[in-house]
Amino acid sequence: MIKLTDASQNLNKYGCYIVREVADFRKVNFKKIQKDTQNLIDKLIVYTPSRSFNLSDLSTEPGIDMEKFQKTFQLGEQKISNSLFKGGEKNWSNLVPQVTIKEPLYNLPSISDLVFNPMWLDIASDYLGGPAKITFAKVKKTYGNNININSTDQKYHVDDNADEKLLKFIIYLNDVEKGNGGFHYVKNSKFNSLKENRHYFEDSEIELAFPEEDILEFIGKAGSAIFVDTLGIHKAGLISNSDRYALLINFGLKREYNGERKDQLIKKDIYDSLNTRVKPMCEFMEIKV
Numbered sequence: 001m002i003k004l005t006d007a008s009q010n011l012n013k014y015g016c017y018i019v020r021e022v023a024d025f026r027k028v029n030f031k032k033i034q035k036d037t038q039n040l041i042d043k044l045i046v047y048t049p050s051r052s053f054n055l056s057d058l059s060t061e062p063g064i065d066m067e068k069f070q071k072t073f074q075l076g077e078q079k080i081s082n083s084l085f086k087g088g089e090k091n092w093s094n095l096v097p098q099v100t101i102k103e104p105l106y107n108l109p110s111i112s113d114l115v116f117n118p119m120w121l122d123i124a125s126d127y128l129g130g131p132a133k134i135t136f137a138k139v140k141k142t143y144g145n146n147i148n149i150n151s152t153d154q155k156y157h158v159d160d161n162a163d164e165k166l167l168k169f170i171i172y173l174n175d176v177e178k179g180n181g182g183f184h185y186v187k188n189s190k191f192n193s194l195k196e197n198r199h200y201f202e203d204s205e206i207e208l209a210f211p212e213e214d215i216l217e218f219i220g221k222a223g224s225a226i227f228v229d230t231l232g233i234h235k236a237g238l239i240s241n242s243d244r245y246a247l248l249i250n251f252g253l254k255r256e257y258n259g260e261r262k263d264q265l266i267k268k269d270i271y272d273s274l275n276t277r278v279k280p281m282c283e284f285m286e287i288k289v
């Protein structure tokens with residue numbers, strides 16, 4: 001049973017809260033979500049994936065690194081070629097770390113029960129100090145390609161945000177075992193001095209600066225879920241064996257990036273089916289038939 005006070009206390013104290021025993025999740029067909037996700041990948045209803053990045057190129061020096069990266073990605077230098085993309089997943093699954101579904105709340109209705117749970121609204125609103133909205137939703141498949149492919153997520157970092165809190169909710173859509181792609185979060189790191197003017201960190205620095213029990217590797221069955229404030233230090237785990245599917249939801253009180261990014265879509269059928277209590281979570285989305 002989830003207690004709202006536990007969630008707030010944990011988020012405020014450690015920067016994370018692991019959600020356990022969600023009764024509603026027993027009704028969720030995770031196999032179907034995976035199948036639907038794969039169908040969308042096969043139909044190329046995904047963003048063109050980006051090639052891996054050499055993690056050693058990621059400077060852990062103060063200041064410049066995040067900016068340099070954002071520029072690289074904005075220029076699209078890392079995207080795979082159009083012809084490679086059009087050839088389908090088999091052509092790129094050994095070249096890229098992951099692929100992301102386009103407009104998941106429009107194209108993937110099977111996730112709606114997972115996303116629109118009044119409990120998430122309560123937890124997020126309580127932590128953020130106001131009526132929380134979904135500011136971004138993402139469904140991604142991370143490839144277990146075992147060829148040392150890395151993404152920028154896989155180095156310890158803090159997310160870039162001007163706000164004081166950045167709340168994300170991660171739900172695994174398949175089982176994630178130890179050492180195979182689990183999300184890593186460093187408890188009590190949000191206000192640590194190591195973070196000053198820096199975005200990326202070496203594993204060795206983290207191991208030195210924090211006690212072992214604060215370095216959390218989040219693993220679990222499909223439906224395992226965690227709320228995290230990603231202004232604390234975190235990284236995605238490296239995957240070796242099997243592909244990993246995950247749903248990520250960002251919560252906020254304002255639109256991300258000062259509202260410069262286009263609102264995500266939600267399918268009208270999904271929106272109409274929501275109860276009035278959770279509907280306001282969609283304020284920053286565009287309803288489309």
Ligand SMILES: [Fe+2]
Pocket residue numbers: 153157158159230234
């Ligand atoms: Fe991150």
